[in-house]
Amino acid sequence: MAELFYDDDADLSIIQSKKVAVIGYGSQGHAHALNLRDSGVDVTIGLREGSSSREKAENEGLKVLTVAEAVKQADVVMILAPDQAQRGLYASEIEPNLKADAALFFAHGFNIRFGYIKPGAGHDVAMVAPKGPGHLVRREYVDGRGVPVIVAVEQDASGSAWALALSYAKAIGGLRAAGIKTTFTEETESDLFGEQAVLCGGASQLVQYGFETLTEAGYQPEVAYFEVLHELKLIVDLMIEGGIAKQRWSVSDTAEYGDYVSGPRVIDPHVKENMKAVLADIQSGAFAERFIADQDAGAPEFKALRAKGEAHPIEATGRELRKMFAWVKPSDSDYVEGSAAR
């Protein structure tokens, strides 16, 4: 049984007695910083010169310094720049300015697991990884709830790294939901697998194939959009509430029977074999090497794939339909429709 933590298992005053530098003010960065601040923690944001995020952070009344200056004064440095930027940022701005006993925190274990960052022995190295997108980490906190977190300690130099990590997890609202004890290896490999095989890669491909199958057979794109994309959220909401069983209980018997007989025809045993191959590439480091090599070369593969995804007909159909859904526009996001191929 996994070891679980809740609010009562953590002492908020530990993180409240530290100076925390949050490096990066993107999806996770803004959520951690604002939740920490609202939990009474002394937070400074570290951003590169000319950063486009500076204005947003300053508009929230947060103190913004360069990465080097923010790190110099920090007891805890939470690195929330993109994974592919962390290695360079650590070598040039973070490591040379880190206090001898400062703790290094991450929200994903990528750079530690694959050896791109190797912290000195004097630092606590811990992870507080929300299991959800940053904008929901903030939204849930504001609404008095939290997004579950998984917590790990890679290096306990101080002897109190666990208490510090749990205190941080409580401050961002994660322990209002639950914290699960993990390791950097388990978090990194399972997170990459989940997002590639099921949550992002698997779900996106499934939706696109469903849309293509219906529209190529002559059905209206708008009808196809509702069937294979919009309604997916409603079905997944039921799964979150009561598992796959509740979803099957709520839909018609026709849908439930179709689920049993056609689901395994679409997602057949080959899919599981493919999933195992994806997991093997994650475990061996092959995925990490491919991602970082492409990023180091200016991300030509990544940019081409992003542009191809944005050009899929389901995006244009959805953009037009969503203009009519006042309720679908989130107020806490700066996402601009059609901007994905940036």
Ligand SMILES: NC(=O)C1=CN([C@@H]2O[C@H](COP(=O)(O)OP(=O)(O)OC[C@H]3O[C@@H](n4cnc5c(N)ncnc54)[C@H](OP(=O)(O)O)[C@@H]3O)[C@@H](O)[C@H]2O)C=CC1
């Ligand atoms: N997105 C999510 O919801 C989740 C992310 N994570 C993990 O959290 C970490 C942060 O991810 P995420 O929030 O998506 O990151 P984002 O892509 O949203 O981070 C953008 C921020 O990083 C800054 N930044 C970008 N490049 C650099 C650079 N080269 N040097 C310095 N600052 C830079 C940007 O500033 P500028 O304006 O200067 O470009 C901006 O403030 C990652 O480890 C990720 O795996 C974990 C769970 C979920």
Ligand SMILES: CC[C@](O)(C(C)=O)C(=O)O
């Ligand atoms: C599912 C994608 C994620 O792992 C996340 C939001 O948890 C990420 O890397 O953004």
Ligand SMILES: [Mg+2]
């Ligand atoms: Mg994740």
Ligand SMILES: [Mg+2]
């Ligand atoms: Mg991830």
